[in-house]
Amino acid sequence: MASIVPRPKKSGEITYQVKWREDGDWQTENFGGDDGQAQAEQFRKLVEAHGNKWPYGWVRGRGFVEPDENPDDAPLIDYAKRYVDRLTGVDIRTREDYHREIRLHFTHLVHTRADGLEVPATICNVTQDDVTDWVRREQEGQQDPADSTLWVRKKADPKSIANRHGLLYCVFQAAVDATPQLRTKNPCKKTRLPRQDDHVDEDMTFLERDEYARIATEIKDPDARDLADFLVGTGMRWSEASALKVKDLALQADRPTVSVQRAWKRAKVGSPEAFFLGPPKTRKARRLVALSPAQVETCRRLVTGQGPEAFVFRAAMGGPWRHSNFYHRKWQPAVQAAIAAGLPKRPRLHDLRHTHVAWLIAANIPLPAIQARLGHESIQTTVDRYGHLIRALDDEITAAVEAVMAVPAPRAGLRAV
Structure with a gap:
């Protein structure tokens, strides 16, 4: 449930803060002015109507803004490239690797509208479902329609998917942390990634x-x-x-x-x-x-x-x-x-x-x-x-378990004298 918390200022003005938990994290939106309390009450009802989530199309601090009307919105690929170019503390080769991931893999991330139509991804319109669909496409790959033995895009292993998802997460988090804020939450936050131990690891070879x-x-x-x-x-x-x-x-x-x-x-x-x-x-x-x-x-x-x-x-x-x-x-x-x-x-x-x-x-x-x-x-x-x-301690472990299990447990009903 969302609540409204009045917050008086030194000037005497009162700001009304709508406060609620979304996926375990506190979310807030502030309303001021003569009708601030009424606006806060209306927004509280909207939050609860959306299942204690930000109303669709609402941009924190700005209100309802359609993605195509948001002057600060940008194609995901362009925003991701600018994010990588502004990174500090990375060497040239790492920056090039990030650009390659964006060019080869972020281009397959699209936004699916409510009517089912797929449109190009922007930094503002991508949803958690869009990210989940992208991860699945990375995991499954894409076969050549003309020849099922060939691949247009090969299946990605879990580690590669995790690395690409990590970069995507950072790109969207930059949009969340931006001033002005472009997004209220990161769509990558709750993604369930493929397990990295659900396959036979043939990468490492150990020599006697x-x-x-x-x-x-x-x-x-x-x-x-x-x-x-x-x-x-x-x-x-x-x-x-x-x-x-x-x-x-x-x-x-x-x-x-x-x-x-x-x-x-x-x-x-x-x-x-x-x-x-x-x-x-x-x-x-x-x-x-x-x-x-x-x-x-x-x-x-x-x-x-x-x-x-x-x-x-x-x-x-x-x-x-x-x-x-x-x-x-x-x-x-x-x-x-x-x-x-x-x-x-x-x-x-x-x-x-x-x-x-x-x-x-x-x-x-x-x-x-x-x-x-x-x-x-x-x-x-x-x-x-x-x-x-690590198998060297197997004998010690089993011996310790055996020693504990060999001690008879006290019988019920006996009392110490």
Whole structure:
């Protein structure tokens, strides 16, 4: 139920505030002037008639405004592009990725009017139902009408849908927070997204120690072998390990470490250089990674005679390794040769990071320590991605349950003396 709360001002004027809960959040609208109380009472009845929701077509602080008469309304695509262009704290490549999502996926979001007619989406006319319909279309994809074996738009996986929905949410929230306000609520707020665990995850491949050894044996270039060993031995991302410089190493310390301070980033499309050095992926990705004695010896061998700005891992010409070069010329041929020799898996280069985690979990290393070593921003990321591998404590858990269940429960009717 909506209520009216009089709010006197210092000037003696009284503002009447209509107040109600919508989806658990307080909503308010204010009315002033000589007929403020009457207007507030009329609006209260409208809110209740709409099921304690904002009346359709009402813009907070302005009253009823038809979408096509709203001078501040704009096509969703145009508004989303302006929102992304004004973002701060994002690199050029991220901004380009956002624009690509808008161009390829937001264009499929349309507004369905009450009469069933679909019209282009604007920042003001999109409803929660429109967003739900868009999510479903993303999930189902679109087949080619002329050939059912082809796709006009492929099905999107749950994670991709969640990422796109997150961007859409931010765009609409900007409209809610705008001055003047363009919307009273965010249509993405109550969207039910596809579960991200309702499918078989075939993205990650975990290698046993002997399986990695099969691949490593097939990497004939010793410099490439050093880098592969370092990746699987530290769990670093490719962009981090290949960007390490001599000055990042602390090999003489009691506990030798390497400092992750930078990573390779994709440059803007059309730039002379495809990659540039920038900050790591997240704030917590700036970290110290402990090195084993074998890794220390490898690093010492690689940096002897090199200046502080030299890269630790260098390709044949002395410059840093490029992912495509390493992957196509070193990693992929080694994997193919290992498969021909009986390897039952086809790991990607990034699976060396997953493999590192699997080895740590098998050694009973706690997840918070793994989170810090990997540079995950949240422990939830570590748990969601690798928690299913934790089986080392199964015996202790079942023993604890057995011990509790084995104690006889007190019988009813007995009294302590």
